[in-house]
Structures are given as C-alpha cells and as structure tokens.
Amino acid sequence: MTLQQMEYIVALDKYRHFVLAAEACGVTQPTLSAMIQKLEEELDVKIFNRDRKNITPTRIGEKIIRQAQIVLNETQCIKEVVADETDSMNGNLRIGILPTIAPYLVPDFIHHSRTDAGKASVFTFHQITALKE
Numbered sequence: 001m002t003l004q005q006m007e008y009i010v011a012l013d014k015y016r017h018f019v020l021a022a023e024a025c026g027v028t029q030p031t032l033s034a035m036i037q038k039l040e041e042e043l044d045v046k047i048f049n050r051d052r053k054n055i056t057p058t059r060i061g062e063k064i065i066r067q068a069q070i071v072l073n074e075t076q077c078i079k080e081v082v083a084d085e086t087d088s089m090n091g092n093l094r095i096g097i098l099p100t101i102a103p104y105l106v107p108d109f110i111h112h113s114r115t116d117a118g119k120a121s122v123f124t125f126h127q128i129t130a131l132k133e
Contacts, residue, residue: 005039006068008032009047013065016055
C-alpha cells in the first residue's frame with residue numbers, strides 16, 4: 001500500500017469518474033485503474049462498486065477512503081513540519097508595483113529577499129498602470 005494509491009482512491013471518490021480522477025492525479029486512466037485494482041488485490045477487498053454509469057465506494061471502501069484521507073493529511077503535516085524546521089521558503093512570489101516607485105523599492109527588496117529567502121529566488125514584478133476603484 002502506497003501513498004500514491006491512497007491519493008488515487010481519494011481522487012476517485014471525489015470525482016467518481018476514472019478519467020477525471022486520473023487527470024487530477026496527473027496520470028493516465030489505465031495507470032489509475034491498475035493501481036487501484038492492485039490495492040484492492042493487496043487488501044483483498046473491493047473498494048469501489050463499478051458499473052457503466054456509477055462509481056461508488058463499498059461500505060468497507062468508505063472506511064478505507066476515510067483512513068486514506070487521514071494518512072494523506074498527516075503526510076502533509078509532516079512536510080509542513082520539515083519546512084518549518086528547515087526554515088526554508090520556496091515558491092514563486094509575485095508583486096504588483098507602480099512603475100513610478102519601482103526603481104526605488106525593487107532593488108532593495110530583491111537584495112534583502114535573496115539574503116533572507118533561502119531557495120525562493122525567482123521574483124516576478126508586475127507594473128500596475130491603473131488602480132481599480
């Protein structure tokens with residue numbers, strides 16, 4: 001049983017459609033189907049009832065999906081703990097700024113951010129030409 005398989009059953013429960021669940025997970029439909037089937041074989045239970053129109057979890061499938069959601073949430077918590085402890089900041093930062101003040105603020109901002117931000121070194125600045133009312 002893998003985290004990936006848990007993600008797949010949670011996605012299939014959410015979308016109730018193999019193609020949509022596969023797209024949400026970034027895999028092909030046959031891959032998603034095979035991994036869910038492999039999990040069902042490993043657990044020796046049927047997680048989903050499948051017919052031509054509906055995909056619904058079985059009674060035991062509902063319990064398995066609930067536990068998978070808990071495990072995935074806890075996994076995310078572990079990632080957050082690691083990020084907090086390593087004090088790392090990564091990702092994209094987008095800032096909108098007026099062109100008249102940009103030359104005065106942007107250089108200082110970039111200098112201080114690069115020394116303080118860790119891995120986040122890609123900045124995108126958007127010049128604002130008009131303010132919304």
